[in-house]
Amino acid sequence: MQLNKQNLTAFAGKLPCPDYDRGHLQTGIVHIGVGGFHRSHQAYYVHQLLKDGTPEWGITGVGLREGDRAMAEVLQAQDGLYTLVNQRPNGTNSSEIIGSIRDYLLAPDNPDAVIQRMAHPKTKIVSLTITEGGYNLNAATEEFDLTNPDVQYEIAHPQEPRTVFGYLAAALRKRKAGGHPAFTVLSCDNIQHNGNVARRMLLAFARHQDPELAGWIEKEVTFPNSMVDRITPVTTPEVSEYLFREFELEDGWPVVCEPFIQWVVEDNFVNGRPPLETVGVQFVPDVSPYEKMKIRLLNAGHSVLGIPGALHGHPTIDACMRDKVFAGFMRAFMDQEVTPILDPVAGIDLEAYKDQLEARFANPNIRDGVGRICSESSAKLPKFLQPTLRENLRRGGEIHRATFILAAWCYYSDQRHNEKNEPLEILDERAAQLHRAAAGTTTDPISFLRQESIFGDLSEQPRFVEAYTEAVRLVYDRGDVRSLMADW
Numbered sequence: 001m002q003l004n005k006q007n008l009t010a011f012a013g014k015l016p017c018p019d020y021d022r023g024h025l026q027t028g029i030v031h032i033g034v035g036g037f038h039r040s041h042q043a044y045y046v047h048q049l050l051k052d053g054t055p056e057w058g059i060t061g062v063g064l065r066e067g068d069r070a071m072a073e074v075l076q077a078q079d080g081l082y083t084l085v086n087q088r089p090n091g092t093n094s095s096e097i098i099g100s101i102r103d104y105l106l107a108p109d110n111p112d113a114v115i116q117r118m119a120h121p122k123t124k125i126v127s128l129t130i131t132e133g134g135y136n137l138n139a140a141t142e143e144f145d146l147t148n149p150d151v152q153y154e155i156a157h158p159q160e161p162r163t164v165f166g167y168l169a170a171a172l173r174k175r176k177a178g179g180h181p182a183f184t185v186l187s188c189d190n191i192q193h194n195g196n197v198a199r200r201m202l203l204a205f206a207r208h209q210d211p212e213l214a215g216w217i218e219k220e221v222t223f224p225n226s227m228v229d230r231i232t233p234v235t236t237p238e239v240s241e242y243l244f245r246e247f248e249l250e251d252g253w254p255v256v257c258e259p260f261i262q263w264v265v266e267d268n269f270v271n272g273r274p275p276l277e278t279v280g281v282q283f284v285p286d287v288s289p290y291e292k293m294k295i296r297l298l299n300a301g302h303s304v305l306g307i308p309g310a311l312h313g314h315p316t317i318d319a320c321m322r323d324k325v326f327a328g329f330m331r332a333f334m335d336q337e338v339t340p341i342l343d344p345v346a347g348i349d350l351e352a353y354k355d356q357l358e359a360r361f362a363n364p365n366i367r368d369g370v371g372r373i374c375s376e377s378s379a380k381l382p383k384f385l386q387p388t389l390r391e392n393l394r395r396g397g398e399i400h401r402a403t404f405i406l407a408a409w410c411y412y413s414d415q416r417h418n419e420k421n422e423p424l425e426i427l428d429e430r431a432a433q434l435h436r437a438a439a440g441t442t443t444d445p446i447s448f449l450r451q452e453s454i455f456g457d458l459s460e461q462p463r464f465v466e467a468y469t470e471a472v473r474l475v476y477d478r479g480d481v482r483s484l485m486a487d488w
């Protein structure tokens with residue numbers, strides 16, 4: 001039976017379903033970028049909250065790109081409903097139907113509907129998961145990239161937004177004109193100081209498009225920083241098959257997740273916020289130490305396993321963790337390169353946090369593919385790994401393993417197949433550029449590093465260049481990353 005609001009009562013005896021009146025939900029939050037992560041994390045927290053009766057905090061999902069059409073079709077057919085399957089390490093699962101997304105708008109179909117909804121006085125928060133690459137940031141200059149053709153178009157045509165910045169500006173302009181208070185922009189991406197980055201990028205955009213609006217945004221909009229965490233693998237067809245077998249439930253795009261969940265947010269909301277503390281969200285005055293710890297350990301730890309894992313032929317993160325060489329390499333990276341530069345985090349024992357990360361990565365029921373981890377590495381590594389490397393260069397710390405991972409990434413981008421000679425599907429907006437740069441390594445060992453928009457000035461740092469040149473030579477000579485990692 002198809003998952004939708006008519007059929008919900010038929011599922012109620014089989015698995016937990018929304019027991020609140022979805023007919024009376026209003027949109028308090030517009031969320032841009034509804035993928036697996038938003039649905040396993042924020043929408044799940046809001047779903048818990050709605051059980052306590054706060055119907056003004058329903059979510060309208062928004063997709064800005066043509067690529068979001070598949071999500072639009074599924075969620076529209078299912079009245080915003082979907083199933084979340086929590087996969088425990090002991091092999092058991094628990095499934096629940098989530099009801100917090102009350103509707104979904106695909107911007108390319110009706111840009112005005114999206115602007116209207118964001119501008120509606122009942123919308124108090126616009127939250128974002130637009131990925132590390134979505135902030136339109138030039139990694140070398142750390143500035144807003146004005147050369148982006150979509151951005152240039154929006155600056156010339158403010159009524160025809162294309163990117164998240166164009167939509168935010170259009171909606172805020174409407175609120176300002178209508179005399180309505182602004183909304184909070186809540187970034188939920190894995191970027192350190194994600195709120196500050198969102199603010200800086202939106203202001204840079206608005207200054208070019210509409211300086212008066214920029215002044216208003218500066219005064220009226222808040223951008224809390226937040227740290228988000230829940231491992232959410234790509235949904236495979238087996239998940240839908242499982243739900244059909246188990247509950248006779250047909251869900252076009254369910255979500256899988258691990259049991260762990262965490263959200264730490266700065267309490268800086270200009271137009272009210274839901275009482276999320278009642279469902280486990282932590283509100284703090286300064287999220288910096290939490291986000292630094294999470295991004296530098298968890299997200300970087302994923303890449304430290306995933307890139308050599310893909311080259312070696314390990315299909316998933318848990319498979320990497322079962323390989324003692326990989327697990328040992330990652331823990332040494334965390335202990336020797338990351339831990340020394342982390343700030344103390346109130347209430348968190350770092351050793352226990354790292355032990356817990358190892359256990360989460362090793363969850364054999366989660367099967368988080370290395371392909372997901374390696375995707376968009378050109379946007380991820382400048383945020384997850386390079387800041388650690390740079391900080392260690394500055395203070396004379398250990399850079400050994402981070403350097404190895406960059407050399408392995410070069411080899412991965414160059415070879416495009418693994419050590420078993422199977423093709424690697426490289427999902428990266430800059431895949432062609434990465435390949436060209438990597439292919440130059442045999443004649444110029446630091447050819448890969450010369451991509452300034454990814455590595456900034458790293459190719460001019462003698463200590464790093466020396467270490468990288470040696471690492472890349474060994475990786476190319478041996479072509480077997482695992483044996484190198486064993487005694488790296």
Ligand code: CS2
Nearest residue numbers: 228229230231299302372373
């Ligand atoms: C992963 C994240 O792809 C990645 O970079 O590290 O998606 C990670 O699983 C989440 O941030 C977990 O909270």
